[in-house]
Amino acid sequence: MTQTPVTTATVAAARPATWWTPRWSNWRLALVVAAVVLPASALTLPVNAAFWLSLAAATLVAVTAVVDAWGRRRGPLLVAPALALLFVTNLFPLMWSLGLSFFRYRANRGAAPVFAGFANYQTVFASPIVWDRLQTTALVVILTVGTQMIVGFLLALLFEKEFPGRRVLLMLVLTPMMLSYVAIGAFFRYYYEPTFGLLSQAVRVFTGRPFILLDTPARALAGIIVADAWMWSPFVMLLVLSGLVSVPAYLYEAAEVDRASWWRRFWTITFPYIRSLLLLALLFRTIEAFKIFDVVFLLTEGGPGTSTETIGVYVYRLAFQYFRTGESTALAYILLFIVVVLTNLYLYFVKQRSAEA
C-alpha cells in the first residue's frame, strides 16, 4: 500500500475554501467586491468611470458564478444566458436608475450628478402636484377597473351560453384587447373628434349640433374610461368565463331540482367558482390601470388643463420634458413599490387559486 506524501500544497488544497479565498470560482467574494465597488464608485468617480467599473464588477460576479457552476450544476448554467440577458437589459438599468434617484441630476445637462441622499424622495413626497396626480390616477383606476369588472362580468354571462354566431362574436369582442395602445388612442381620438368624429356625427342627428366630449374634466375622464374599458373588459370576461365554464353542470341540475332561485344559484354555486378569478382580474387590471399612460396621453394629453393627467403621464413629463432625472427616478421607484405590493397581492391570490384547484 503506497501512501501519498503529505506536503504543504496538498494540505492547502484539502483545506476547505473560505468566502475570502481569491479564486475564479468564488462568487461570494465577487459579490462582496461588487457590493463595495458599486456604491463606492457611484459616490466617488465620474459617471462614465463609475458606469464601466460597476459593469465590470457585475461581470466579475457573473463569471465567478459560471466558473463555480461549471461541470457541477448543468441546470443553472443552461439558464445563465437568459439570466445574463435579463441582467444586462433589465436589472442593471433598474439598479442604475435606483442609484440615480439618490442624486441631483439632469440628463440633458453636462453637469455630473451630485449625491443628494433622500432629497429627491422628500421633494416628490412634498409635491402637491404629485398628490394631485395620484388622486387623478386613483379616480381613473376606480372608475375604469369598476367599469371593466361590470362589463366583463356581463359579457362572460352572455358568452357562457351557446348561441348561433357565438364563436365569431367572441372573437370580435376579444379584438380590442389585441390592439396596441397607440391604435386605440388614435382610434378614439378620431371617434371623439367633434368635427369629423363618428360620435359627434351620430349625436348631431338628434341634437343638430356637434357633440364635444372632451371639453370638460368630467367628460374627458369619461372618454378615457370608455376607451380603456373598451380595450380591457374582454380580458375580465375571459377570466370570468373560464370560471363559469368550470362549474359542474350537476350542481345546477341539483339546484333546479331544489327549485333554487336565480340569485341563490348564482351566490351559492357560480360565485364561489369565479370569486378568486374575479379577484385576479381586479388586481391585474388595477396594476395595469395604475400605470395608465398611452390612452391618456393620446386622447387628452392630460387635459383639459391638467384634469386628466395621471401619475404615469406626470413621470413622463418629469423625466423627458423637465429632465429632472433624479426626481423622476425617485417618483418612478415609489410607483414601483406600490405596484410591487399589488403584484404580491396578485401572486397571493394566484397561489390561493392553485390551492383551491
Add this chain to the structure above:
Amino acid sequence: MRIQWRIARALIVVAVLALVDAGTPPAPAGAEDIVLHMAVPDWPPTRIMKDLADKQYKAPSGNKVTLEPDFIPWPNYYERLAASLTSGEKKYQMAVSDSQWLGAFIEGGYYLKLNKYIDADPQLQAILRDIHPAVVDAYMTYPYKSKNYYGFPQMPDLLVVYYRKDVFCNPAEQRAFRARYRYKLPCTPQEMNNADWSMVRDIGEFFRRTAGEKLAGQPLTDDFYGIAYQAGKGYDFASMQINGFIWQYGADIWDETGVPHAHAVGVVNSDAAVKAFDHYLALTQYMPPVVKTGTMDIFKVDELFREGKVAWIIQWIGFGESTITPKTSKVADKSAFAMMPGLRGPDGKITRWSNIGGQPFILTTWNNEKVTREALDFCKWWLSKDTQIKFAKAGGQSALKSVYDAPEYNTFRPWNHAFGPSLDWQKDVWHVPEFFELLVEQQEEFNKAITGQETAKQALDTIASFQEKLLKESGKIQ
C-alpha cells in the same frame, strides 16, 4: 449559341463599367471619405436638403463628404435628440435643433461655439451679414441676442395666413359681407395683408355656417367654420400664437436678455398681457368645436383646412406644400396666402409681432478639427445663394436677404411674398436651459383658459409666479 451570347453580354457589361470609370474624375491623392451624420426631423425641408446635398455638394477640400441624415419623426424628435446627445454616444456631427433648445444643449456642452471659425473666415462673415438679424438672434445666439454664435438656419419658418380664395373672392360672399360689415371682404393677398384682428373676428363670424346653408353659392353638407389658429396643449402649440398677441399689445414674455434684473411677475401678467390673452381667447368662439377640448394643435388646424372645413387659418409655412398638393389637400387649387394679421394702432398702422418658427442646425462639440472644417464647408455651401435659391424653388425658405429680396423669390411659392416682410416682425421665445419647464407650465395654464377652466388673468398670474420661482431657484434672476 447561348454560351456565346452570355460571353458577349459579360463583355458589354465590362466595357460599360470601364467607360463609366473612365468618365469619373480621379479622386485627389489623399482624399478621404467623410460622413456627416446629422439628426434631422423627418419633413420636406430636411428631405430637400439631403436631396440637394446628394446631387450637388462637392467638398472644396477634395474629400468625399456625404451627408447622412437620420430622419426622426417630429413627435419624437426632441426626446431622440436629447437621448443621443446626453447618452454620450456621439453619433451626430450635426443636428437640427429648435431654437428654444439652444440653452439646454449648449450648457450641456453638446453644441459647438462657432465664433472662432466665423472670425477667421470672411465667407462665413459675409453669410452672417446676409442673414436677417431676427433669424441670427433666434437661431444662432446664446444667450439670446448675444454675440455668441452656435447655429445656422436650416429652415426659417414663420406664421402666415392660409385662406380659401374661392370663398373670399366669391361675388355673392363679397356682397353679403359688405352688406353686413360695411367694408370689403379681403380677396387678394394684398387685401388680406391689411387684415387686423377686428377684421378676423368679422371673418370668423361671417363664415360660420351650418350644414344645409350655402357657401359661395353651394349648399353645405357639413358645418363650416370661419377661422382657426393653434390652441393645443402639446409642446408649444398655443404659446407660439399667444406670444404674438402679447407682443402686439406692447406686453412681454419673461425677457431673458434682462437677467438678472428682469422679473416675470408684473411682466408676464401685466394688464396689457391679460388684455392680449383675452383677445386671443375671444376669437376662439369662431373656431371649430375641437378648440374647446384644448387639443387644436398645428396638425389639427392643418387637417381642418386641407379637409375644407375652415375658411381662414394661421399656420406655419412648413405646412404649405401639403396644402397646395392635390394628393393631400381638398383645397389645393383654392388656397391663397398672406401675412399674419396684427393689431391696428390709432395711426392705422398694423403691429404684427409674431413668434418665429423654423429651426437652425448646429455642429456638435466632439468632432475633430478635420470633420469640423468639412461641416463648416458644408454649411457655407448650404447657405450659398445658389443652394438657397434651389432650396426655395423646391419648397424651402431662405433667411438670406440676397435670396428672399430677389424679385423671382416670390414666384417660387404662393406664400413667399409674405415671408420677407414678415421677417421684420419676428421675435423668439426663451433660449434658457429652463425653457421646457417654462413652456410646459405655460401651456398647461393657457390650456385651462382655452377650455374655460380659468380666466386669462388667473392663467397669467399662475404662469408669472411659477416662472418667478423657477427662475429665482435656478439663479437666473435675483
